[in-house]
Amino acid sequence: MERLTYDVGLDLLMVQWDNPTMTLTADAKKRVVIPGAAPGDVFACEQSDNAVILRRIYREAPRKRLTREQALKAIRSWKSLRGVKWEELRKMTREP
Structure with missing residues (x-):
């Protein structure tokens, strides 16, 4: 267990955390179950000599499409x- 000590004014603040080591075993189809992962999560795989590091990739949620009324209001x-x-705008933006 690792421990950090911060000097906060007159008091000392002790922060502890547990960084467990996990062993994952691949099945016959080279799959592993990652605790904390949900269906649809995307990971970047970095391989070095004897290690494989997976980093979760966070993406922004796609924007919702505007309704026809919202689009017309935005144009106006x-x-x-x-x-x-x-x-006139239609004529300017369409090919002849």
């Missing part, structure tokens, strides 16, 4: 195209 309130009507 877009400040850089105040004088352009929707039909």
Whole structure:
């Protein structure tokens, strides 16, 4: 067990943590069960001479699509195209 000591004013703060070592055994299909992992989690695998390190990759949740009403409201309130009507914008952005 490792221990850190921090000097906080007049008191000393002792912090302890347990860093357990785990042994994982692969099955016939080279699979292992990682405690704390959930279905869909993504890990980056780093291999060195005698070690394999898995690092969890956190990704942002995908944004929800706007509804038609929300998209039209956003287009109407877009400040850089105040004088352009929707039909004119369509003509400008479509190929001839």
